[in-house]
Amino acid sequence: MQAFRDPEIDMILCAIGGDDTYRLLPYLFDHHELAKGVSDKVFLGFSDTTVNHLMLHKVGLNTFYGQAFLPDICELSQEMHDYTRKYFEELISTGTIKEITPSDVWYEERKSITPDQVGKPLIFMDWVIYRPTGYFYDIAKVFAPYVEKGEMQLLKGYGGVKANVVDCEDFAAFIVQHMNDSGVTYNIGGKEIYTYEKMAEMCFQAAGKPCKIKWAPIWLFGILANLPKIKKAGKHDIILFSKWTLSHDLVGDIMIGDKSFAEYLKNYFGKERKQQ
Secondary structure, X not given: OHHXXXXXXXXXXXXXXXXXXXXXXXHHHOOOHHHHHOOOOXXXXXXXXHHHHHHHHHOOXXXXXXXXXXXXXOOOOOXXXXXXXXXXXXXXXXXXXXXXXXXXXXXOOOOOXXXXXXXXXXXXXXXXXXXXXXXXXXXXXXXXXXXXXXXXXXXXXXXXXXXXXXXHHHHHHHHHHOOOOOOEEEEEEOOOOEEHHHHHHHHHHHOOOOOOEEEEOHHHXXXXXXXXXXXXXXXXXXXXXXXXXXXXXXXXXXXXXXXXXXXXXHHHHHHHHHHO
């Protein structure tokens, strides 16, 4: 609180994380101490400091969740990591950060912080990111209740949104083939590209039912996601994810596999028809 009140201090940089910050809550909120004392300054830190960020957010202050003094500014290497330095210097020189992009470099975690580690750089970590557009099974499973009901619900104005989902076995085979790759991101999809409207038609056709689509306004998903019963059931994030998925193209530039999504749907819904 002294730092917030001191006009000579422009920035509050947390030393490190810790424990038990939540215990400060009654002392800062019961008599509005924090709201009375806070001023517009840069506040930076992470870990247990997350509680501080929450408290400051509650009284209207925008904060920065990022570097702390000991683990980042005082990194045991000779210099701060380039990625860390870039955003730290932008923040202290401008008071804001315009855009954050992922780091191109990953490091192994230090196993020790003993004196002999001073000056020693972190070890680079090999990494590969596999990002599938979606799976045959997921689409069939999500669409199945709507097919059974006899009516599919899609977003109004987004009928042309498309995706090229991939078969799980094909995706697994690709991972095995590229396990020794390093420092690359693969956006992976199947070889067939369909709109969600077309996928719905294919599902209904495979089930032997007429396709009926109800077009819902996109804002409706936001309202549904915030209904108390939806939140209580733990479906808030699922609905928002569905909203995003149905309004954005998900087409992987690496198209793999020989399995057909159209044939998969015929088999999936064909089996359900036989069981009925």
